[in-house]
Amino acid sequence: MTPRLKELYFKEIQPDLKTKLGLKNIYMGPKIQKVILNMGLGLDGNDSKVLKSCEEDLAKITGQKPVVTKFKKSVANFKTRKGSNAGLKVTLRKDKMYEFLDRLVNIALPRIKDFRGLSVNGFDNFGNYSFGVKEHIIFPEVSFDRADKVRGLDIIIVISAKNKEHSFALLEKLNFPFIKKGDN
Numbered sequence: 001m002t003p004r005l006k007e008l009y010f011k012e013i014q015p016d017l018k019t020k021l022g023l024k025n026i027y028m029g030p031k032i033q034k035v036i037l038n039m040g041l042g043l044d045g046n047d048s049k050v051l052k053s054c055e056e057d058l059a060k061i062t063g064q065k066p067v068v069t070k071f072k073k074s075v076a077n078f079k080t081r082k083g084s085n086a087g088l089k090v091t092l093r094k095d096k097m098y099e100f101l102d103r104l105v106n107i108a109l110p111r112i113k114d115f116r117g118l119s120v121n122g123f124d125n126f127g128n129y130s131f132g133v134k135e136h137i138i139f140p141e142v143s144f145d146r147a148d149k150v151r152g153l154d155i156i157i158v159i160s161a162k163n164k165e166h167s168f169a170l171l172e173k174l175n176f177p178f179i180k181k182g183d184n
Contacts, residue, residue: 019138030161117179
């Protein structure tokens with residue numbers, strides 16, 4: 001069964017963006033290529049119990065087993081050793097990516113306390129969008145009682161677009177809650 005958001009993208013959003021952006025065909029429009037989730041653990045990365053619980057939480061959130069990332073350099077001020085555990089990373093593609101984005105926009109983001117919207121400054125020069133979430137427990141898959149510590153997540157959405165405006169138009173069509181210019 002195809003995800004609801006993927007179906008919506010191909011049936012409604014892609015043709016709408018073609019006309020709105022003045023493109024020659026629908027394949028020139030922006031498309032989401034992958035979604036990357038990163039959870040930095042810092043000094044807790046060396047503790048196997050903490051690493052295992054964070055790994056389980058991230059696997060529940062994404063539906064995919066995360067990869068343990070390692071430090072590339074030793075830095076004395078940060079108390080890091082080369083080769084020790086730094087955090088966890090998951091890369092989502094295809095159907096899992098669309099299912100995650102649907103849950104993120106419709107379920108998780110509205111559960112953030114005092115949430116006013118996502119910043120429009122999160123776009124880089126290539127049209128990719130990145131933002132951070134301070135609490136990983138906003139996802140309903142993670143039990144608030146079982147989580148030992150509230151951790152943050154970095155979410156990067158890689159978009160094949162010519163510029164920031166095309167990427168912004170795509171994410172707006174996907175109902176991402178951006179802060180409007182008049183809202184403060």
